Amino acid sequence: MDNSIIQTNQISYDYVRTDENGEVESVHRALTAVDLKVSAGDFITILGHNGSGKSTLAKHLNALLVPTEGTVIVDGKDTADEEKILEIRQCAGMIFQNPDNQIIGTVVEEDVAFGPENMGVPPKEIAERVKESLITVGMADYAEASPNKLSGGQKQRVSIAGVLAMHPKCIIMDEPTAMLDPQGRKEVIRAARALNDVEKITIILITHYMEEAIYSDRIFVMDRGKIVMQGTPKEIFSRPEELKKYRMSLPQATEVAYRLKKEGIDLPDGILEKKELAKACVEYLAKKKQEV
Amino acid sequence: MLKDITLGQYYRANSVIHSLDPRIKLVGSLVYMVSLFLFNNLISYTAAALFLFFIIGLSKVPLSFMLRGMKTVIFIMVFTVIYNVFMGTGTVIAEFWYFRITYEGILNAACMFVRLFLLIVGSSLLTLTTTPNQLTDGLESLFSPLKIFRVPVHEMAMMMSIALRFIPILMEETDKIMKAQIARGADLESKNIFVRVKGLLPILVPLFISAFRRAGDLALAMEARCYHGGKGRTRMRVMRLMIRDYISILILAAYLAGMILLGIRCKGFMEYLVPELQCAAHVVKNWVINLF
Numbered sequence: 034m035d036n037s038i039i040q041t042n043q044i045s046y047d048y049v050r051t052d053e054n055g056e057v058e059s060v061h062r063a064l065t066a067v068d069l070k071v072s073a074g075d076f077i078t079i080l081g082h083n084g085s086g087k088s089t090l091a092k093h094l095n096a097l098l099v100p101t102e103g104t105v106i107v108d109g110k111d112t113a114d115e116e117k118i119l120e121i122r123q124c125a126g127m128i129f130q131n132p133d134n135q136i137i138g139t140v141v142e143e144d145v146a147f148g149p150e151n152m153g154v155p156p157k158e159i160a161e162r163v164k165e166s167l168i169t170v171g172m173a174d175y176a177e178a179s180p181n182k183l184s185g186g187q188k189q190r191v192s193i194a195g196v197l198a199m200h201p202k203c204i205i206m207d208e209p210t211a212m213l214d215p216q217g218r219k220e221v222i223r224a225a226r227a228l229n230d231v232e233k234i235t236i237i238l239i240t241h242y243m244e245e246a247i248y249s250d251r252i253f254v255m256d257r258g259k260i261v262m263q264g265t266p267k268e269i270f271s272r273p274e275e276l277k278k279y280r281m282s283l284p285q286a287t288e289v290a291y292r293l294k295k296e297g298i299d300l301p302d303g304i305l306e307k308k309e310l311a312k313a314c315v316e317y318l319a320k321k322k323q324e325v
Numbered sequence: 326m327l328k329d330i331t332l333g334q335y336y337r338a339n340s341v342i343h344s345l346d347p348r349i350k351l352v353g354s355l356v357y358m359v360s361l362f363l364f365n366n367l368i369s370y371t372a373a374a375l376f377l378f379f380i381i382g383l384s385k386v387p388l389s390f391m392l393r394g395m396k397t398v399i400f401i402m403v404f405t406v407i408y409n410v411f412m413g414t415g416t417v418i419a420e421f422w423y424f425r426i427t428y429e430g431i432l433n434a435a436c437m438f439v440r441l442f443l444l445i446v447g448s449s450l451l452t453l454t455t456t457p458n459q460l461t462d463g464l465e466s467l468f469s470p471l472k473i474f475r476v477p478v479h480e481m482a483m484m485m486s487i488a489l490r491f492i493p494i495l496m497e498e499t500d501k502i503m504k505a506q507i508a509r510g511a512d513l514e515s516k517n518i519f520v521r522v523k524g525l526l527p528i529l530v531p532l533f534i535s536a537f538r539r540a541g542d543l544a545l546a547m548e549a550r551c552y553h554g555g556k557g558r559t560r561m562r563v564m565r566l567m568i569r570d571y572i573s574i575l576i577l578a579a580y581l582a583g584m585i586l587l588g589i590r591c592k593g594f595m596e597y598l599v600p601e602l603q604c605a606a607h608v609v610k611n612w613v614i615n616l617f
Contacts, residue, residue, distance in 0.1 A: 095549055119551050127549040134539050135546035139458055139490045146561035151551040159561040181493045195550065 038203050038235050039071040039094055039125065044103035045258075046089055063089040064100070065258040071237060073202065076229045078246040078266075079239045081255035082280045087239045090255070091207040094237065095125040108202060123152060126196030128206040132188035132213075141183075141191050142167070142176040148199040159198075166197035169232070170224050186217025190224055197228070203235040204228065210242060218242070243270075243284040247305040254279060267303035286310040336453045342384035343454045346570045347463030353577050354451040360581055361440050361447075364588035370439055372587060376580055377447055386453050394449050395442075402441050409434035418606060428606070461486045466564055479555030487543070495536060502531050 046064040051057055063086045071077050081087040092098040093105050096112040108124045110117040126148075129135045138144030142163050149159045167173045170190040180188060189209050196204055206225060210218040222245050228234045238245065246252050252269045254262035256279040262269055269276070273283055273291045283291060290304040290313070300313045342350070361373060381388065415429030452460070465482035472478050506527050507513060513524045 092545075097545060097549060119553065122549060122551050127546075129542065129546055129549075131539075131542055133494055134542035137487065137490065137543070137547060137550075139486060143458065143561070147547075147552075148550040150559055150561060151553065153557045153559050156559055156561055156563045159559065163561065180490070199550065 036073050037070050038073040038108055039069065039237070040106045041067055041069045041090075041093065041100075042104050042106070043068060044093060044100035044105060046086075046093065046098060047101045048089075063258050064093075066103070067258070067260055069253065069260065071203070071235060073235055074229075074233050075235055075251060076226070076249045077235075077237045078249040078252045079237065079255060080241065080243070080246055080252060080281060081239075082241060084257075085255040086258040087255050088207050089258075091127070091205050091237070091239050094203075094205050095127050096121045097127070119152070123148075123199050124201055125203045125205060126199055126201040128189065128192050128196060128204065128209045130208040130211050132185050132192065135192050136180045136188060136195075139179060140176075141172065141178050141180060144180060144191060145195045145198050148195055152199060162198040162200070163194075166194040167191075169197060169228070170194045184217060185213040186220035189213065189217065189221045193221070193224055193228070197232075197234075201234065203237065205237045205239070207239045208241070209238075210240065210245065218245075222248075241281075243282055243287075247284055254281065256280075266305055270305060271302040335456050336386045336390060338385040338454075340383060340385040340454070341569060342380065342450075344569070345454075345573055346564055346566055347455050347459040348467050348564065349566070349570050349573055349577075350451055350455055351460070351463050351467060353573065354448050356577055356581055357447045358444055360584045361443055363584055365436065366588070369584060369587045370436075370443075373443055373584065374439070377443055377450075381446075381450060384450060384454050386450070391446060391449060391453065394453075395445060398441075398445055402438060405437050405441060406434045409437050457489045458486060461489070462560075462562070462564065479558075483555075491536075491539070494539075495532065498535060499528065499532055502528050 043066045044064055045062065045066055048061040048063055049057055050059045050061070067086075067090060069090070079087050079090065089098065093100055093112065094107065096105075096107070096118050099105075099113050105112040107121045110121050110124075112118070112121055136144050137147050145163045145166055146159050149162050154162070163176075164173070167176055170193050172187065172190050172194060175183065175187065175191075180191060183191065192209075193204070204225075209221050209225075213221065225236050225238060226248060229236045236249075238249065240246065247266045247270070249266060252262075252264065252266055253260050254269065254276070261279060262272070262275060270283060270287045273287065276283060282288070284305055286304055286307045286309065290300050290310055293314075294300050298317060300310075300317060304310050304313055357373075357377070364370075381391065410426060410430050411424040412430065414425075415427040417425050417427050418431075419426045455463070461482050464485075465478055468476070468478045503513060506524075511524050511527055512520055513528075515521050515524070
């Protein structure tokens with residue numbers, strides 16, 4: 034059986050600009066023939082520099098946008114089907130970039146309750162879900178706080194709890210860390226990984242921080258509306274030249290290994306973490322010693 | 326400096342009044358306000374004041390905190406008093422130019438002062454003991470019968486609560502924009518009012534642009550969380566009347582009945598006091614004459 038939760042078939046999307054008379058002024062193709070397949074329980078990262086179409090793709094995955102061409106299937110439902118839209122959005126939750134602009138409630142727990150309230154969940158169950166989700170993201174102590182008094186990382190975790198309370202199978206995070214400080218970034222990524230590990234929720238993380246990508250199961254690299262590279266982090270980061278072509282940087286450890294290799298030091302491909310790099314260097318030195 | 330503004334004037338305390346159903350409090354303050362216009366005699370005023378101070382006592386809101394809120398309306402009160410003192414008709418005490426001071430005028434002024442005072446204190450008690458959220462919920466529930474006439478009650482309540490959520494954020498933003506414009510040489514502290522008004526423009530334009538952007542983001546985030554209007558929506562907190570709410574309904578009904586009775590039985594303010602005052606004025610006058 035096919036266990037894919039999200040599948041896009043050759044989707045393209047045009048941003049159409051119309052003038053006052055409703056006549057087409059210009060058409061900008063943001064996505065071109067994108068094929069994406071995500072298996073349930075995976076942690077997927079989509080990388081790409083600004084304007085590569087990654088946010089547009091994200092909005093397709095929970096029916097905020099419907100493709101101009103092709104189909105998006107979420108949990109067996111076509112996003113073009115108006116009647117299934119609510120089910121699709123419940124199944125695939127979404128976190129946005131700006132932490133302030135996605136919190137609706139004036140109190141943390143009220144905001145977390147917003148999703149289930151819209152779904153028509155009975156009041157008692159909403160309260161349970163809210164409590165549960167806040168505990169999962171480690172924000173239970175702030176249930177009655179005002180969102181205005183939280184840090185960026187905390188706000189993003191509240192947003193995650195808000196999506197979690199809808200009991201989704203999949204969470205799409207559209208650059209959730211772009212507006213956060215390093216501390217907040219760490220908090221959010223940790224929360225995302227915990228959800229994937231413990232709750233087995235499929236995560237689709239969209240980011241331009243390479244460091245956040247190294248823990249994912251698969252990486253997709255986008256450029257000018259197309260998916261240009263895909264594979265495991267090891268596979269992707271073993272091709273530094275290709276990445277640089279798409280104006281992407283490398284994770285720090287990978288960058289160091291890449292430069293060392295260029296200088297003639299023989300290190301294995303696909304080093305992602307500092308520890309790995311250190312180990313590889315030690316091994317290399319030991320080998321050198323033996324040769325001498 | 327803009328951050329200091331707190332919206333509403335909720336005073337956090339743990340009292341019976343705080344825990345009452347917001348709908349009861351809303352109706353209660355309305356009844357109280359109406360009751361102040363039912364009568365025009367001293368005994369009724371005393372009774373109304375006593376009732377109000379009894380409620381204030383129950384609410385555990387310090388009197389000083391309450392009176393602090395009166396500062397802003399003191400101008401209106403003073404104006405009303407002066408207007409009434411000079412513009413009354415009846416027994417004249419002193420006269421000059423267009424103005425005439427009459428006994429009835431003084432009494433009317435005193436009466437208006439007390440009435441306004443009770444009115445303002447009574448209504449501020451509502452906002453002091455009820456959070457803006459509870460108020461919104463209460464209003465939504467009270468006006469929900471209007472849905473039959475297609476009044477968008479839910480939408481209005483949602484707008485109100487979103488406004489409450491975003492006011493502090495927009496305040497902060499205004500502060501930022503102001504500083505940014507001052508850094509660019511904008512003159513916001515000029516003594517010339519025209520210069521100052523002109524200086525507002527470069528603050529308002531970016532503020533509006535950012536507010537629209539936020540609104541767009543928020544709409545997207547709400548849609549992503551299955552928001553589709555008030556239809557089929559449940560609430561986490563269901564407002565249910567408790568015993569204390571029923572008791573307060575009884576107290577309120579008793580108060581209203583009592584006030585109506587007092588209003589009918591007692592003599593009007595005027596007949597009650599004018600002779601005494603005339604007598605007192607006569608005594609003072611004689612005393613002053615004797616003195617010289």
